[in-house]
Amino acid sequence: MTVAEENYLKAIYKLAEAEPGQDVSTNRIAAALATRAASVTDMLRRLADKQLLDYEKYRGVRLTPEGRRVALLTVRKHRLWEVFLVQQLGFTWDEVHEVAEELEHVQSPLLMRRLDAFLKFPAFDPHGDPIPAEDGAIRRPAQRLLAELGVGGCGTLAAVKDTSAPFLQYLDKVGLPLGAQVRVLEIVTFDRSLEVRINDAQTVLISAEVGRNLFVTAE
Known part of the structure; x- marks a missing residue:
């Protein structure tokens, strides 16, 4: 291959x-x-x-089933390497994609099993995407887009749809990391932008487009 x-x-x-x-x-x-x-x-x-x-x-x-198996194995390797780069080498979540693109083509199953064990079998990568198991099984938690929450809706930021470096850097700038508790305070009628309270500590105004690129687990 x-x-x-x-x-x-x-x-x-x-x-x-x-x-x-x-x-x-x-x-x-x-x-x-x-x-x-x-x-x-x-x-x-x-x-x-x-x-x-x-x-x-x-x-x-x-x-085909075999093509899907190979694709999922490649995705698995990519996401495991992203976890390793962030947790062990100090990469930020906006820096890992291109490096993981190169590492995902390593063809040693033993290396990937040991990497998985070393990382304590992570379920998700740094962007919140699920990591497929070696047999191709993939866990998909119940999530919804932040933009779909109504006023008063709250949840935990669990994943990002847009994994481009500029978008991730924007989230860092406004203080929206994965794991943040978010509550929708207001939806602006004019453009559907969202006023969001983060961790009961700060309030930010984000565009509807940003809200459509953030997945939350609703509370």
């Missing part, structure tokens, strides 16, 4: 998760991987020949 093949399978898995039940189009894959549609088509044919996905021209693709 090449690095490029793993990257394609992981991208297809994530795109399929974003729109469950739908085949993933070539154009969406090309956009996600910042490459040409013609290059995507060539790779899809190769992966289909290896029985890692079902592909029919102009109809999109979906992963």
Whole structure:
């Protein structure tokens, strides 16, 4: 399995998760991987020949059980390495993605088992995403978007939808780390921005777009 093949399978898995039940189009894959549609088509044919996905021209693709297994294993390695980088090497959550992108292609199952044990079997990565088990099982806790809470609604910030460095840096700046207790004090009628109380200590005004990128476990 090449690095490029793993990257394609992981991208297809994530795109399929974003729109469950739908085949993933070539154009969406090309956009996600910042490459040409013609290059995507060539790779899809190769992966289909290896029985890692079902592909029919102009109809999109979906992963086979084996393709899903490989994709989830790659996701597992990526997220475990992110935990390691933050907990052991002092990386911040906005710095880990690109490094983990390189480390996720290590092909030693023994190394990953020992890394998992060393980290005491974490369930979530630094962004709140669940870490798949070695057998592909994945735990998805009940969560909702902060933007979906009404006035007076409260919860614990559990995960971020947007994991880009600028967004994570913004959350650091306004004091919204994972684990923060949040309560919606007001929803502005004009633009649906949210006035939010954080840990009963400070109040911030965030845009509706920010609220749509934060998952909370409701209380």
